[in-house]
Amino acid sequence: xxxxxxxxxxxxxxxxxxxxxxxxxxxxxxxxxxxxxxxxxxxxxxxxxxxxxxxxxxxxxxxxxxxxxxxxxxxxxxxxxxxxxxxxxxxxxxxxxxxxxxxxxxxxxxxxxxxxxxxxxxxxxxxxxxxxxxxxxxxxxxxxxxxxxxxxxxxxxxxxxxxxxxxxxxxxxxxxxxxxxxxxxxxxxxxxxxxxxxxxxxxxxxxxxxxxxxxxxxxxxxxxxxxxxxxxxxxxxxxxxxxxxxxxxxxxxxxxxxxxxxxxxxxxxxxxxxxxxxxxxxxxxxxxxxxxxxxxxxxxxxxxxxxxxxxxxxxxxxxxxxxxxxxxxxxx
Amino acid sequence: xxxxxxxxxxxxxxxxxxxxxxxxxxxxxxxxxxxxxxxxxxxxxxxxxxxxxxxxxxxxxxxxxxxxxxxxxxxxxxxxxxxxxxxxxxxxxxxxxxxxxxxxxxxxxxxxxxxxxxxxxxxxxxxxxxxxxxxxxxxxxxxxxxxxxxxxxxxxxxxxxxxxxxxxxxxxxxxxxxxxxxxxxxxxxxxxxxxxxxxxxxxxxxxxxxxxxxxxxxxxxxxxxxxxxxxxxxxxxxxxxxxxxxxxxxxxxxxxxxxxxxxxxxxxxxxxxxxxxxxxxxxxxxxxxx
Amino acid sequence: xxxxxxxxxxxxxxxxxxxxxxxxxxxxxxxxxxxxxxxxxxxxxxxxxxxxxxxxxxxxxxxxxxxxxxxxxxxxxxxxxxxxxxxxxxxxxxxxxxxxxxxxxxxxxxxxxxxxxxxxxxxxxxxxxxxxxxxxxxxxxxxxxxxxxxxxxxxxxxxxxxxxxxxxxxxxxxxxxxxxxxxxxxxxxxxxxxxxxxxxxxxxxxxxxxxxxxxxxxxxxxxxxxxxxxxxxxxxxxxxxxxxxxxxxxxxxxxxxxxxxxxxxxxxxxxxxxxx
Ligand SMILES: Nc1ncnc2c1ncn2[C@@H]1O[C@H](COP(=O)(O)OP(=O)(O)O)[C@@H](O)[C@H]1O
Ligand SMILES: [Mg+2]
Numbered sequence: 079x080x081x082x083x084x085x086x087x088x089x090x091x092x093x094x095x096x097x098x099x100x101x102x103x104x105x106x107x108x109x110x111x112x113x114x115x116x117x118x119x120x121x122x123x124x125x126x127x128x129x130x131x132x133x134x135x136x137x138x139x140x141x142x143x144x145x146x147x148x149x150x151x152x153x154x155x156x157x158x159x160x161x162x163x164x165x166x167x168x169x170x171x172x173x174x175x176x177x178x179x180x181x182x183x184x185x186x187x188x189x190x191x192x193x194x195x196x197x198x199x200x201x202x203x204x205x206x207x208x209x210x211x212x213x214x215x216x217x218x219x220x221x222x223x224x225x226x227x228x229x230x231x232x233x234x235x236x237x238x239x240x241x242x243x244x245x246x247x248x249x250x251x252x253x254x255x256x257x258x259x260x261x262x263x264x265x266x267x268x269x270x271x272x273x274x275x276x277x278x279x280x281x282x283x284x285x286x287x288x289x290x291x292x293x294x295x296x297x298x299x300x301x302x303x304x305x306x307x308x309x310x311x312x313x314x315x316x317x318x319x320x321x322x323x324x325x326x327x328x329x330x331x332x333x334x335x336x337x338x339x340x341x342x343x344x345x346x347x348x349x350x351x352x353x354x355x356x357x358x359x360x361x362x363x364x365x366x367x368x369x370x371x372x373x374x375x376x377x378x379x380x381x382x383x384x385x386x387x388x389x390x391x392x393x394x395x396x397x398x399x400x401x402x403x404x405x406x407x408x409x410x
Numbered sequence: 411x412x413x414x415x416x417x418x419x420x421x422x423x424x425x426x427x428x429x430x431x432x433x434x435x436x437x438x439x440x441x442x443x444x445x446x447x448x449x450x451x452x453x454x455x456x457x458x459x460x461x462x463x464x465x466x467x468x469x470x471x472x473x474x475x476x477x478x479x480x481x482x483x484x485x486x487x488x489x490x491x492x493x494x495x496x497x498x499x500x501x502x503x504x505x506x507x508x509x510x511x512x513x514x515x516x517x518x519x520x521x522x523x524x525x526x527x528x529x530x531x532x533x534x535x536x537x538x539x540x541x542x543x544x545x546x547x548x549x550x551x552x553x554x555x556x557x558x559x560x561x562x563x564x565x566x567x568x569x570x571x572x573x574x575x576x577x578x579x580x581x582x583x584x585x586x587x588x589x590x591x592x593x594x595x596x597x598x599x600x601x602x603x604x605x606x607x608x609x610x611x612x613x614x615x616x617x618x619x620x621x622x623x624x625x626x627x628x629x630x631x632x633x634x635x636x637x638x639x640x641x642x643x644x645x646x647x648x649x650x651x652x653x654x655x656x657x658x659x660x661x662x663x664x665x666x667x668x669x670x671x672x673x674x675x676x677x678x679x680x681x682x683x684x685x686x687x688x689x690x691x692x693x694x695x696x697x698x699x700x
Numbered sequence: 701x702x703x704x705x706x707x708x709x710x711x712x713x714x715x716x717x718x719x720x721x722x723x724x725x726x727x728x729x730x731x732x733x734x735x736x737x738x739x740x741x742x743x744x745x746x747x748x749x750x751x752x753x754x755x756x757x758x759x760x761x762x763x764x765x766x767x768x769x770x771x772x773x774x775x776x777x778x779x780x781x782x783x784x785x786x787x788x789x790x791x792x793x794x795x796x797x798x799x800x801x802x803x804x805x806x807x808x809x810x811x812x813x814x815x816x817x818x819x820x821x822x823x824x825x826x827x828x829x830x831x832x833x834x835x836x837x838x839x840x841x842x843x844x845x846x847x848x849x850x851x852x853x854x855x856x857x858x859x860x861x862x863x864x865x866x867x868x869x870x871x872x873x874x875x876x877x878x879x880x881x882x883x884x885x886x887x888x889x890x891x892x893x894x895x896x897x898x899x900x901x902x903x904x905x906x907x908x909x910x911x912x913x914x915x916x917x918x919x920x921x922x923x924x925x926x927x928x929x930x931x932x933x934x935x936x937x938x939x940x941x942x943x944x945x946x947x948x949x950x951x952x953x954x955x956x957x958x959x960x961x962x963x964x965x966x967x968x969x970x971x972x973x974x975x976x
Contacts, residue, residue: 660824
């Protein structure tokens with residue numbers, strides 16, 4: 079239950095090809111994250127899967143059945159929206175019970191399921207309130223509750239945490255991950271935040287301008303990005319990308335090295351002048367002006383005391399340099 | 411939002427409204443247009459003949475037409491002047507803080523809810539009647555001769571009655587616009603050292619311009635077809651002194667049974683209204699995009 | 701000091717505003733007063749009127765002539781009937797335009813509005829003949845139809861502007877939750893739009909109640925609403941001030957009360973959302 083296959087799925091709005099053609103398999107029980115910059119078509123893809131938009135071409139299969147032309151209600155998918163989309167005129171209990179009511183379930187069973195969901199999500203005390211009387215995090219939980227009572231084949235999340243403050247976002251992130259551990263149901267999660275993608279996903283799908291740039295586990299993408307786009311998008315701070323003579327030494331058009339893979343001190347081959355330094359306590363990020371190499375971001379662990387204007391030497395850690403060709407794709 | 415399924419449903423649910431309005435637009439208006447080219451008198455059924463533009467010719471060339479046209483314009487302009495100027499002043503006054511704002515607001519709006527036949531009759535009998543009306547009583551108590559408003563100044567009297575009905579509308583809309591003025595913008599201007607007058611001229615007036623335009627256009631649409639007020643006060647008279655286009659068409663078709671001539675008049679009224687409507691639609695259309 | 705100055709100013713504004721408010725309201729106040737006077741007293745000078753005795757005779761007289769009740773019910777049936785009918789047609793239409801907008805939705809809205817701009821007199825003759833030929837003259841059914849049509853554009857527009865304020869995601873959520881189109885409109889959209897629908901309804905009842913072109917042209921007695929009833933006083937009967945006042949008071953009271961509840965929505969409805 080919960081395997082979703084996209085075969086050459088396309089979507090255009092009028093003249094504009096928002097999604098030119100996507101092939102993707104989402105396995106049962108997987109936590110898949112669609113990540114990419116704003117406007118790249120993540121929401122559109124999710125809404126195609128949900129059935130809220132018609133495809134312009136291609137086939138969507140859910141559990142082996144062609145669902146391309148099924149209305150949303152028949153796809154057995156549940157969705158959590160960015161705005162939560164709670165029914166403002168209904169109590170929390172009625173909100174959560176709404177899909178069950180629509181399915182014609184009897185009242186006793188409805189109650190049982192609502193209470194069960196409320197227990198999982200710690201909503202017991204709020205069941206008789208209206209959404210307007212809840213905090214952002216609580217509303218988010220109600221939206222999730224409304225999704226889980228239906229026991230859907232898969233959950234769809236569209237940037238569910240982007241309306242929450244930073245601290246709450248971290249804890250909700252963990253709650254959703256735990257929920258996935260408990261339910262073991264397929265989840266598709268859309269975000270533009272690569273940290274969310276890295277921390278939550280079993281499988282990340284990186285999208286750019288409606289195309290899939292790479293599919294893989296978080297560590298796959300981190301260790302071996304398929305191209306410059308993924309290299310630049312995954313990882314924080316961003317990977318350093320260097321072209322020119324230094325890249326040519328490695329037989330590449332561009333080379334990439336992550337900030338955490340540059341060692342400071344000793345007699346490293348690179349030299350630069352420290353510009354800005356950001357002290358986070360556990361880490362220090364330095365912006366180093368390295369002449370022909372451009373500005374490099376370097377991560378120094380702990381309390382390394384560097385100052386503006388210091389000249390330092392740096393060395394890339396062995397085997398950590400990634401090479402890219404003229405077309406932007408990674409070289410083997 | 412849109413899938414083929416929901417689009418089909420949308421089309422289905424939209425169609426009753428569209429079809430009904432389409433019929434309402436086309437059928438009677440088409441018939442009016444058709445009649446306007448016939449010699450057609452209700453007293454002589456079955457004698458209809460096609461006469462081309464003759465009805466238009468006679469309708470336009472009767473002396474009553476030109477007086478009706480000028481009465482229509484005077485009525486519209488007169489009421490507009492009173493209601494817009496009065497509305498602005500009243501709105502500015504009511505926008506100030508004072509005790510009992512809510513109650514005064516209610517008092518000012520009330521005339522708009524009075525049905526036209528009631529307000530016309532009340533003004534005609536209780537106020538403008540030369541014997542027992544309040545104005546007559548007041549004149550007499552000052553030792554003056556009572557004035558017979560509806561006989562000697564019929565159009566002006568009707569303007570007064572209609573303006574009384576529409577002043578609340580203008581006031582209400584302008585007051586709403588005033589209250590949606592950006593307070594922070596006003597405060598910023600005050601910090602910048604702008605006094606009351608510059609703030610009024612450079613911030614308030616531009617903000618009100620749009621609402622004033624809306625008031626003018628919407629009132630014009632309604633004022634072009636004032637009817638009940640004339641019917642129950644003067645019946646268009648004396649002579650044609652208070653006959654407007656709407657009343658003339660009514661008199662020609664239903665009082666004189668001249669369907670052809672009345673229809674030609676109706677088409678002329680439609681054309682007149684459309685000229686105003688085009689401006690109004692532009693305004694509202696622009697607003698729809700914003 | 702500043703505080704005191706602003707209080708003086710407030711007092712001045714209060715006096716000015718109340719005086720003007722009283723002046724504008726005075727004709728209405730006056731008919732309310734005259735309705736409670738005897739015919740003999742009602743035509744005296746204003747001061748004599750005020751200090752004459754009060755009586756309910758005129759109200760009894762108007763009721764006794766028995767047709768007041770019929771006209772009142774006709775007004776209720778016409779205004780409520782046409783409003784309910786217009787809502788039933790307009791809610792689905794407004795749903796479509798607000799939530800499934802197409803390329804031509806805007807044009808469609810503007811076109812609907814334009815039907816409202818057509819002066820009634822332009823179609824007076826054919827409407828009169830159609831009503832005569834279909835035996836609809838002086839019938840409530842025919843008039844309900846006409847009132848529905850003339851107010852339909854306003855109803856669609858008002859509902860459209862209210863529906864636009866409801867986030868589409870909520871309706872999509874309902875769709876995901878398995879709601880059919882009917883359930884979506886019935887259980888989600890309509891309850892959320894209740895305030896908007898209520899004020900649309902209120903405004904429309906007011907407009908239909910006061911409509912005084914078609915109600916005067918197409919009715920004579922059986923289906924005649926209060927507008928026609930009052931118009932019948934334009935004959936010499938109108939010189940019975942007390943009775944005219946009593947009848948007028950009864951004709952405008954219900955709508956005055958409704959109107960006071962709907963001031964805010966009135967602006968939005970009458971300006972087609974151009975002023976909010
Ligand atoms: N209903 C629509 N009509 C036209 N263009 C749309 C529509 N929905 C989305 N788009 C366009 O499709 C692109 C992808 O949008 P979306 O899927 O919302 O991006 P994301 O969720 O990744 O930020 C954007 O360029 C957007 O402008
Ligand atoms: Mg999105």
